[in-house]
Amino acid sequence: MTFEFGLLGDLEVRVDGLLVDIGHVKQRSVLVALLAEQGSPVPLDRLIDRVWGEQATARARDTLYVYLSKLRQVLDIQREPGGYRLRADSVDLHRFRTLVTQARGQADERALELLDEAIGLWRGPALAGLDSPWLAEFREELNVERVEAELDRNDLAIKLGRAVLPELLKAAEQRPVDERLIGQVMLALHRAGNSAEALRHYEALRQRLADELGVDPGAPLRVLHEHILTAEPARTPRQLPAPHQWFSGRAAELTEVRGEGVTVIAGAGGVGKTALAVQWAHQHLDDYPDGQLYVDLRGFDPSGEPVTTEAALRGFLDALGESGGEVSANRYRSLVAGRRLLVLLDNARDTEQVTGLLPGNGSCAVLVTSRNRMPGLLTAGAHLVPLDVLGASEAREFLTSRLGRARVAVDPGDLSELLWWCGGLPLALGIVAARAAMNPGLPLSVLADELAEGRLDALDAGEVGANLRAVFSWSRDALSAEAAALFALLGLIPSTDASLAAIEALSDRPRTRMVLRELENAHLVHQHVPGRYRMHDLVRLYAADLAGENTEALHRFTDHLLRRAGAGALTLEPHRPLPELEPCERFSDSAAAMRWFDEEHESLLAVQRVAAERGWHETTWLLARTMNHYHRRRGRSGDELTTWHLGLSAAEHLGDKTKQAAAHLCVGLIHAQLSHSTLAQDHLARCLELHDEDDFEARAGAHRAIAWAMEHAGDFAGALDHALDALDGFRKADLPMREAEALNEVGWRYACLHRYADAADYCEQAMTLSRKLGHVECEAATLDSLAHIAHHDGRHADAIAHYHESLTRYRELDNSYEEATVLHHLGDVHAALNQHGEARELWDRALTLYLAQGRTNDATALAEVLGS
Numbered sequence: 119m120t121f122e123f124g125l126l127g128d129l130e131v132r133v134d135g136l137l138v139d140i141g142h143v144k145q146r147s148v149l150v151a152l153l154a155e156q157g158s159p160v161p162l163d164r165l166i167d168r169v170w171g172e173q174a175t176a177r178a179r180d181t182l183y184v185y186l187s188k189l190r191q192v193l194d195i196q197r198e199p200g201g202y203r204l205r206a207d208s209v210d211l212h213r214f215r216t217l218v219t220q221a222r223g224q225a226d227e228r229a230l231e232l233l234d235e236a237i238g239l240w241r242g243p244a245l246a247g248l249d250s251p252w253l254a255e256f257r258e259e260l261n262v263e264r265v266e267a268e269l270d271r272n273d274l275a276i277k278l279g280r281a282v283l284p285e286l287l288k289a290a291e292q293r294p295v296d297e298r299l300i301g302q303v304m305l306a307l308h309r310a311g312n313s314a315e316a317l318r319h320y321e322a323l324r325q326r327l328a329d330e331l332g333v334d335p336g337a338p339l340r341v342l343h344e345h346i347l348t349a350e351p352a353r354t355p356r357q358l359p360a361p362h363q364w365f366s367g368r369a370a371e372l373t374e375v376r377g378e379g380v381t382v383i384a385g386a387g388g389v390g391k392t393a394l395a396v397q398w399a400h401q402h403l404d405d406y407p408d409g410q411l412y413v414d415l416r417g418f419d420p421s422g423e424p425v426t427t428e429a430a431l432r433g434f435l436d437a438l439g440e441s442g443g444e445v446s447a448n449r450y451r452s453l454v455a456g457r458r459l460l461v462l463l464d465n466a467r468d469t470e471q472v473t474g475l476l477p478g479n480g481s482c483a484v485l486v487t488s489r490n491r492m493p494g495l496l497t498a499g500a501h502l503v504p505l506d507v508l509g510a511s512e513a514r515e516f517l518t519s520r521l522g523r524a525r526v527a528v529d530p531g532d533l534s535e536l537l538w539w540c541g542g543l544p545l546a547l548g549i550v551a552a553r554a555a556m557n558p559g560l561p562l563s564v565l566a567d568e569l570a571e572g573r574l575d576a577l578d579a580g581e582v583g584a585n586l587r588a589v590f591s592w593s594r595d596a597l598s599a600e601a602a603a604l605f606a607l608l609g610l611i612p613s614t615d616a617s618l619a620a621i622e623a624l625s626d627r628p629r630t631r632m633v634l635r636e637l638e639n640a641h642l643v644h645q646h647v648p649g650r651y652r653m654h655d656l657v658r659l660y661a662a663d664l665a666g667e668n669t670e671a672l673h674r675f676t677d678h679l680l681r682r683a684g685a686g687a688l689t690l691e692p693h694r695p696l697p698e699l700e701p702c703e704r705f706s707d708s709a710a711a712m713r714w715f716d717e718e719h720e721s722l723l724a725v726q727r728v729a730a731e732r733g734w735h736e737t738t739w740l741l742a743r744t745m746n747h748y749h750r751r752r753g754r755s756g757d758e759l760t761t762w763h764l765g766l767s768a769a770e771h772l773g774d775k776t777k778q779a780a781a782h783l784c785v786g787l788i789h790a791q792l793s794h795s796t797l798a799q800d801h802l803a804r805c806l807e808l809h810d811e812d813d814f815e816a817r818a819g820a821h822r823a824i825a826w827a828m829e830h831a832g833d834f835a836g837a838l839d840h841a842l843d844a845l846d847g848f849r850k851a852d853l854p855m856r857e858a859e860a861l862n863e864v865g866w867r868y869a870c871l872h873r874y875a876d877a878a879d880y881c882e883q884a885m886t887l888s889r890k891l892g893h894v895e896c897e898a899a900t901l902d903s904l905a906h907i908a909h910h911d912g913r914h915a916d917a918i919a920h921y922h923e924s925l926t927r928y929r930e931l932d933n934s935y936e937e938a939t940v941l942h943h944l945g946d947v948h949a950a951l952n953q954h955g956e957a958r959e960l961w962d963r964a965l966t967l968y969l970a971q972g973r974t975n976d977a978t979a980l981a982e983v984l985g986s
Contacts, residue, residue, distance in 0.1 A: 121193060122208040123153055126260070127241025129248065131193070138192055141185075144169060147248050148185045152195070152204040154256060156212055159200035168252040210239045211260070218267050226274055227480050233271040240264060265293075272302045277456045278481045282306060290319070295326055297339050304339075308346050309408070309456060316346055353439035357412035358462065361400045362393045364520050364551075367512030372398055374503045377405055380476065380484040384491045385505030386641035386654065387418065387593050388545025391487040392464050394505060399460055399485065406483070408457040411437060413475070417467025418489055418596050424467050427474035434461075434475070451478035458482070467596065469494030489593050491639045507542030507654065516544065520551035525562070532562035539569035541655045590660040593640050600629070601636040608643065608653060609661030610672050612724035615652035620721065623678035624671055650717070669732075676725045680737060683722060683744035686711040690747045690931075693855040693893070698740055712932040715748040723757065730764045738768035739777050746784060753935040753971025759788045779808035779816065783823050790827035793975060798827045815856070818847025822860065829870065838867035855896070858887040862900040869907050877907050898927030902940055909947050917947045938967035942980060958984065 124130035129146050131138045140146050151168040152160055166178050186202060189195055194205040206212075217236035221229040244260040245253060268289070275282045283306045290296070290303050300323045307316035320335070320343045327333050334340070368390070375381050375398045383391045399410060413430045416423075432445050438453055459482040466472045466488040472495070476484055486492060486500070496502055508516060514537060518526050526533045540546040550565060594602055604625050608616075611624070622630045634651060637643040642661075643651045653661065684699040689711040692704075705711040715722075726741040742765030749758035762784045769777035786801030802824045809816040825840035845860035865880030881903045888896040905920030921944040928937045945960035961984055968977035 119194070120207045121205060123149075123206050123210070124241065125150065125153060125209065125211045126214060126239050126244050126264075128246050133192065140192070141188060143248060144181075145185045145188060147250060147253060148182065149189060149193075149204070150245060150248060150253065150256075152202060153206065153209055153211070156209070157203065157206065159198045159203040161201040165202070169250060171251045211244075214239050214267075215263070218263070218270075221270070226278055230271065230274040230278060230280075233267055233274065236267055237264070237271060265296075269298050269302070272299070276302060276306050276309070278479055280481070281458070295323065295330070297323070297336050301339050301342050304342060304346065308349070313346050313349070317343070320346075353409075353437070354407075355409040355411055355434075355437035355459075357437055358399050358410045359392075359396055359412065361397050364516070365393055365397045366516050366519055367508055368394055368397070371503055371505060372401070374501075375485065376501050377402060377483050378480060380486065380495055380498075380500040381503060382492045382495055382500050383485060383487045383503045383505055384489070384641065386543075386657065387489055387590055388543050389505050389507060389641070390544035391489075391505055393544070394503075395462055395464065395485045395487050399462055402460070406458050406460040408454075408459045409437075410460040410462065412462045412464065414464045415466045415471055417465045417471060418593060419465070424471060427471065430463075430475055447474040450475075454482055455479055456481055460485070463487070466490070466492070468492070489596075489641050491641075493639065508544060508547070509542065510537070513537050513540065513542045513547060516547050517551060520548075521554055521562075525554075532566050535566040536562060536569065539566065543654060543656055546656060587660060587663075590657060593642055594660075594664070597640060597642075598633075598636060600627070600633050601640075603627075604630070604633050605637055605642055605661055606664035607668065607671055608637075608651075609658060609663070609665035610668055611658075611675065611721075612728050613721040614655075615646065615650050616675075616721060617718065618649045618651070619682075620675055620678050620718075621651060624675040626671070626674055672728070676729060676734070676737060679718060679722055679725055680740055680744065682714065682718070683741065686714055687744040687747060690751070694747075696740075696743070698736065708930070709932045712748065712751065715745070715752075719745075719748075719757075723761070726761060726764055730768065733771075735768035735771045739765045739772070739774075739781070741765070742768075742781070742784075751931070751933040751935050753938070753967070753973055755788055755791055756972060759785065759792075762788065775808045776816070779805045779820070782808070783820060786827060787823050790830045793830070795827070795831045798830075802827055814847045814851040815853060818844045818851065818853075818856065818860070821847060822863065825863065825867065829867065834867060834870040838864065838871065841867050854887060854891055855893055858884050858891060858893055858896045859899070861887065862896060862903055865900075866903045866906075869903060869910070872910070874907050874911055878904070881907065894927055895931060895933070898924050898931065898933075898936065901927065902936070902943065905940075905947075906943065909943075909950070914947055914951055918944065921947065934967055935971060938964045938971065938973070938976075941967070942976070 119134055120132075122130075122132040122135075124132075129140070129150065131140050131149070140149055147169045148165060151165050154160075154168075162179065162182065166174050166182055169182070170178050186195060196203050196205070214236045217232045217239075221232035221236070224232060244257050244264075272282060272286060283303075286299070286303045286306055290299055293299055300319055303319050304316040307313070307319070320339070323339075324335055327335060335343070371383075371394055375383070375395075383395050385391050403410070411434050413425065413433055415425045415430065427447070428445055431447065431450050434450055435445060435453070440449070440453055454477050456479070459477070461475070461477065461482055461484045463472050463475055463484065463486045466486050468488075468490055469492050472486055472492075486495065491502065491504075492500065507513075514533070517533065517537060517540075521533075536550055537547075540550060550569075554560065554562065554565060594605060597605060604621075604627075607624055608621070611620075616624075618631060618634070621634065625633075627633075634643060634645075638645055638651075642657060643653050645651050681699065681702050684696050685702045685704050687694070688696060688702075689705040690708055705714060722741060722745055726738055729737040729741065742761040745761055746758065749755070749761070762781055766778065766781035766785060769781050782801045782805040786798045786805060789795075789801060790798035802820065805823065806817065806820040809820060811817070821840045822844035825837040825844060828834075828840060829837035841860065841864045845857065845864055848856035848860050861880050861884035865877045865884060868874070868880060869877035881900050884900045885897065885904070887893075888900060901920045901924035905917045905924060908914070908920060909917035921940055924940050925937060925944070928934075928940060941960050941964035945957040945964065948954075948960065949957035961980055965977055965980050965984065968980060
């Protein structure tokens, strides 16, 4: 059991958290007498003296035994040789005293926290309702301790610039001759700029002491009085720039700024850091009655050197009325100690530039804006507010408020295009607004066309601060030589992001990760997920201008992706070699390869386009080949068709019949899948023509593709003939992996013709060979075929078992395309068993995958089933 006691207010006793009634006044007094000893045994005579005092009778001892007996029924009280000991797990008085003692050994901020916690334990007058001479004396002792703690707390709060004047004035009404308290009132009034009122309080105290006690105030108060009389009026600096007239949005970021300590607002050039800081500062003027200091440190200004610490300090000291004399951080910190100031350090270059400008205590708040994330300040406990581009709705409101709703209403489509080109960057939006304001009659469509033709050229309003290239150049010029070189190379990347490994290949230099960290700190790149980096579109355009022609670096980037794509393709299809690529380390399993393709897909498509544009025909074809199986597993028919059209064109430029045939085959299969029957037949027929008669493997592959296309067109008999030709060809070529696949496909076509005995025979052969070879993908496909056969033979339990096993295999392979098909078929079996709930759940999951894969025909057919 736990026993908790409260003395700082009405007596409270809790046992296991529940409030307990301890009985009448005398019995509660016995408990207090025990608690006062902090766990030590209390002799019987001392208990009697504390509870009854001089009023104790001869029967007091017997009565005390009765009280103790009743208390022991509820509490843990032990009799020992030295008296009675009470076990207490928690006593608020003991906690109060411990906190006060701890506060005396701590720094100001921590000491204030501890004293606040200690004073907060008081619920009212101590031991209310209990009375005896000893209790009255004990109560007064506790009251003195409370007052001392409150006065110590007041000293610290005033020193740290906290707003405590209202509570000081209230306390002074209750203790009008407490000289230390009146001194605190006077000091707080003086520092708030109300010295006349401070002097009035001194005079009132002096008069009261003379009238009531015939004495003068003590020496400390007289010294304070003299200081206030002779001090010059404090100067209150008001250095903030005016807030931006058109400031909008940033509601979430404004709430992130802290009103104490150091807040770093960091972001790329032109993202609106200064505007945010100034807006917040003006919204909180009343929180800083001692004024606001501001300096533009010009950390990235191309017109000159950044402002030195000494120059900034001199400006601050002048603003505070302390011109002349030594210019030092110590003098500045001494001057602002205890004052409630806001210090805005704008456009800082690095931590070193601002360290000497930080106040030495917590009474001031500091805002630092920088393109650098200031890791040195963050390490020391500063709070970071990262600033990114505006969201879509904020950007629209930003531009609409500047252009005027009437002008925007003429053609809302033009506004949307302007917003798209600006990418949410406030500076870009502001330049567009400025150009529109300078030319009121200029249609917004003209500005949109200019941006489409040359975004960086269009984003130039004719002044240095309104020229996006110039603003970006300031960030670049502040970089180390290594970082500047890498930044330019990043402009070569044709996709919106890139992995660390790809960037390392691009740069071909050591320490790439460290250099990227410098670019991150400068907000020129952003690591949006671990290990992947991207730039704002406008920053990327600027970097591309710097990069120029660097074919060698672009080749390194492209070759890296091609080699990894080759490793992925070999992992997914280990039986399909890629002799054109150097041997490379494969992925650990199919799932890892699919994850890599998912992450790099956009980059792969982009580098293939670049390779095609530059005439790198071998690379273009190989990229189509290495992405082929991934596209099929993900059901990305549109992307597959695009890559293979480029691959076919590359093969034709190379004059390579084998590569042309492979491209025609893949393009034909995609057209068949998309129900473009004529195009499918043309491409597949051309594939067959390109192969020599004695190339059994190639011709078998062509027959196999034609069979699939004919099945898709509904010609099952023709599909069976070509499937048998494919099986024969693979056997002649002695390719057991292909033979296993062909056996299953022949069995499937027999099943499509309702010849289930023949179908089962071929599929069982396929299953035996697949398992022997460890060909998991063929095993999964064959299980799907066997499930279909069992379903139509009326063996529904077998069908369900086969479909579930097939699902397991496809999920191991991360083949979501075939997973969708199997889910659909499994739902059909449950529907045949009148298990409609299970069927609908499976169909819903299949439909979700169909839609994600762009399989419109399959999705439409299944949606009709679900809607019926």
